[in-house]
Amino acid sequence: xxxxxxxxxxxxxxxxxxxxxxxxxxxxxxxxxxxxxxxxxxxxxxxxxxxxxxxxxxxxxxxxxxxxxxxxxxxxxxxxxxxxxxxxxxxxxxxxxxxxxxxxxxxxxxxxxxxxxxxxxxxxxxxxxxxxxxxxxxxxxxxxxxxxxxxxxxxxxxxxxxxxxxxxxxxxxxxxxxxxxxxxxxxxxxxxxx
Numbered sequence: 001x002x003x004x005x006x007x008x009x010x011x012x013x014x015x016x017x018x019x020x021x022x023x024x025x026x027x028x029x030x031x032x033x034x035x036x037x038x039x040x041x042x043x044x045x046x047x048x049x050x051x052x053x054x055x056x057x058x059x060x061x062x063x064x065x066x067x068x069x070x071x072x073x074x075x076x077x078x079x080x081x082x083x084x085x086x087x088x089x090x091x092x093x094x095x096x097x098x099x100x101x102x103x104x105x106x107x108x109x110x111x112x113x114x115x116x117x118x119x120x121x122x123x124x125x126x127x128x129x130x131x132x133x134x135x136x137x138x139x140x141x142x143x144x145x146x147x148x149x150x151x152x153x154x155x156x157x158x159x160x161x162x163x164x165x166x167x168x169x170x171x172x173x174x175x176x177x178x179x180x181x182x183x184x185x186x187x188x189x190x191x192x193x194x
Contacts, residue, residue, distance in 0.1 A: 072100050072111045072144050076122045080151030080160060083179075085189070092162065092177040092193050097146050100164035103172045105142035108165075112144045119148055125182075126150075129159050132185040142166055143176065150182065153189070157182035165192075 075098075083091060103111050116134055120127040126148065133145065143165035151160055159180040164172035179188040 072103065072115050072146065073098065074115045074119050074145055075147045076119065076126065077147070077149040077151070078122070080149035082152045082155075083158075083160065084154055088177055088179065088189065088191055089193075091160070092175050092191055095147055095162045095175055095177075097162075097164040097172070097175065100144050100146050100172050103144065103164070103166075105166045105168055105170060105172065108142040108144055108172060109140045112141065115145050119145065129161075129180070129185060132180070133161070142168070142172070144172060153179045158188060159185065 100111070116130040119130040119133075129148065137143075143163045145161050145163045147160075147162040149160040150157070152158055153160070159178075159182055161178040161180065163176050163178070165174050165176050166172040167174075174192065174194050176190065176192045178190045180186065181188055
């Protein structure tokens with residue numbers, strides 16, 4: 001015997017209401033549509049129409065695909081710092097390569113193209129740099145830019161590009177820094193570190 005009991009009149013009203021008689025229970029009642037165990041409401045209609053279920057399934061699929069992709073995001077710094085020759089090595093060592101370190105050298109060319117495409121979204125100057133990085137390097141290079149900064153080097157405007165690179169058959173765990181002239185995009189200096 002349950003510890004609680006409904007009054008007989010309330011139990012009958014509840015039974016009548018759950019058995020599909022919303023008119024007697026009050027169709028305007030805020031809880032007039034009740035989800036029953038078989039996925040239908042008390043009026044015999046599906047509680048989750050197919051259109052909504054399809055949209056929910058589509059959203060779940062897109063979310064899963066976005067979460068599983070290893071998209072490399074370029075960190076763009078439009079107003080970077082002022083660096084000298086002594087600062088380049090420290091800047092290279094402190095750089096965070098992010099998710100690029102999980103990429104293999106086989107995945108690098110496609111990730112590089114994605115990274116350069118995202119760099120192009122930061123304005124005309126960044127797009128010109130991305131175009132230079134595309135035209136001056138082989139398309140299958142196993143290196144992905146992860147940080148692009150517009151700063152100064154030895155007092156002159158420059159682009160500082162830090163990329164992740166790797167040896168054939170490995171992962172992109174090494175670092176390389178390029179310093180390009182801001183106007184001509186010619187290489188001023190470059191360094192690599194394992």
